Amino acid sequence: MTRLVSFVFLSLVASSSQAQSQSDSLLPSATVDQCIRYALTHQPIIQQAGIDEQLTDLSVRNRLADWYPQIGANYSLQHNFQRQTSFFNGVATPVGATNTSAAQLYLNQSIFNRDVLLARSTQGDVRLQARQATESRKIDVVAGVSKAYYDVLTTRQQIQVANENIARLQKSLNDAYYRYTAGVTDKTDYKRAQITLNNTTATKQANEAALKAxxxxxxxxxxxxxxxxxxxxxxxxxxxREVAFDTLQMPEYARRIEYSQLATQRRLQEANVLYQRNAFLPNVSATAGYNFNFLNNNFGKLYANNYPNSFVGLTASVPIFQGGKRKINVRSAQLQLTRTDLDILNLKNAINSQFATALGNYKANLANYNASKANVALAQEVYDVIQLQYKAGVKTYLEVITSEADLRTAQINYFNALYQVLAAKVDAERALGTLAY
Structure with missing residues (x-):
């Protein structure tokens, strides 16, 4: 009974924890800021970037570990069926023992090694490069989520406008039909109303399908x-309120993550040039070891006597001639550095062009947004007046249909313009290097 109660309790706790975890991974209501924060936490691309940072850190630590003493041990055991023979003064004599065993404890300490020096001098920039890659991915995610969010809202608003138009058109259709049955007008009025209603319903259905995608x-x-x-x-x-953007700002290259990445890459390539130039320097290391040697023809007494030896030494390896490889590597590293300088110059030109394009699009879309916003109020006023005049018998139904179409178009254009100006603002902030996350 105790085990059963414990099992039920643990099952309930696990189920509650799982439900809580699932609840924490959902958004009850998603604003644009909440969508961005959620994406920065749950987007697999961002998580992969975090893993890449950890892998880079481990790689750096792995290279720096070569500065520490390298300590190890070896062991061997050998039985000779036939011992080696030594020929001395015309006499062949077996040497060695039937059974041999050896153990070695050794230590190796790097004193000078250009590979390890390179890892030590560039560790900060290597880690910075990984963090900058994560930041670049975050900026891409923020821009993509913001635009997609505004696109969803635009489509939802278009559906809402369609619903309002359908309700209005249905009432207008009923009025036109009653006028036709009363003999006030002919059937063309309510037929036109039916056509407009059908078109609006089809547009709504298309937007509903697009909204899901x-x-x-x-x-x-x-x-x-x-x-x-x-x-x-x-x-x-x-x-x-989010439409507002300071159009007097000027791009600063250092604020763009792409520029920072190239600057980091250039520092790493400068270190590589120095590394290739130092190819003539020796690799110096100190070694020490202690050997245990056991020799005996009787296997049972193999470890009875030890004949040890020990040593300490200094090793230096110096390249003398490598067929011109050092000059080739130095020249290759210098060309890579020059190429990065050209990438930086090209990026500066591209940043100016990108910002000018983004700013031009923002200004054009802002003007379109302001005009569309004013047109909605004007179209609504015109529709209301013509609707009253039609009921009074002053205007024809064709003018009602035309004013209704103008109102519907103005409403749709307004929400499209709102999305376009917000998307253009995102592009402008990204080009400026100020897109926040």
């Missing part, structure tokens, strides 16, 4: 569970 794409960028719902929420006023 866009939500799945956003979940993919976030690393969100596939089979779990993602409730995207937003504040329309906050979104409109």
């Amino acid at each position: 866009k939500v799945e794409y956003l979940k993919n960028l976030m690393g969100y569970p596939v089979n779990e719902p993602l409730n995207v929420v937003y504040d329309s006023l906050q979104m409109e």
Whole structure:
């Protein structure tokens, strides 16, 4: 009974922990900031970048371990069926023992080694390079998630506009039909209303299908569970406030992660040039060892007597002639450094071009957004007036349909413009190097 109660208790605790873990990995409501924070934690690309940083750190530590004393031991056991023979003064005499055993304890200490010196002098930049790769991936994820989030919101708003239009068109269709049955108008009015209603319904269905795909794409960028719902929420006023961007800013190369990566790469290549130039320097190491030697023709007494020997020494290896390899390696390292300098120059030009393009797109989309926002209010006012005039018999139904189409187009254009200006702002911040995460 005690074991049964314990098993039930542990099962409940495990189930509760699993449910809590699953709950922690979901978002009850997803704003753009929450989506970004979630992606930076759960996106496999970011997790892989973290693993790459750990692997880089372990690789550096592995290379630096060569500075420490290398201590080891060897052991051997040998039985000779036939001993070696020595021929001296015309006499052949067997030498050695039938059974031999040896053990060695050795120590090796590097004193000067250019490989280890390179690892020691570049360890900071190597680790920095791994962190910069992680930062670059984070920026890519933030930009992708932000754009996908705004795209989802735009499509949802278009669906909401379609629902409002369908309700309005359905009422308009009913009014037109009643006027036709009353003999006030002919059937063309309600037929036109039916056509417009059908087109709006088809557009809504297309947007609903597109919304599912866009939500799945956003979940993919976030690393969100596939089979779990993602409730995207937003504040329309906050979104409109996020449109603002300081267009007087100028790009600074050092703020771009790509520039920082090239600067780090250049420092590493400078270290490589020095490394290749120092190829003529010797490798120096100190060694020490203690050997245990056991010799006996009687295997049972093999370890009765030990004939040890020990030593300490200094080893230096100096390259004298390598067929011009050192000059070739130095020249190759210098060319790689020159190529990186050209990459930096090209990146500077590209940054200026990218920012100018992104800023131009932002300004154009901002102007379109402001015009679209004003057009929505104007189209709504025109529609309301024409609708009243139609009911009063002053305007034709064709003018009602036209004003309704203008209103619908203005609403859709407004949300498209809002998405485009927010996406353009993301591109501008990325080009400027100020995209926050």
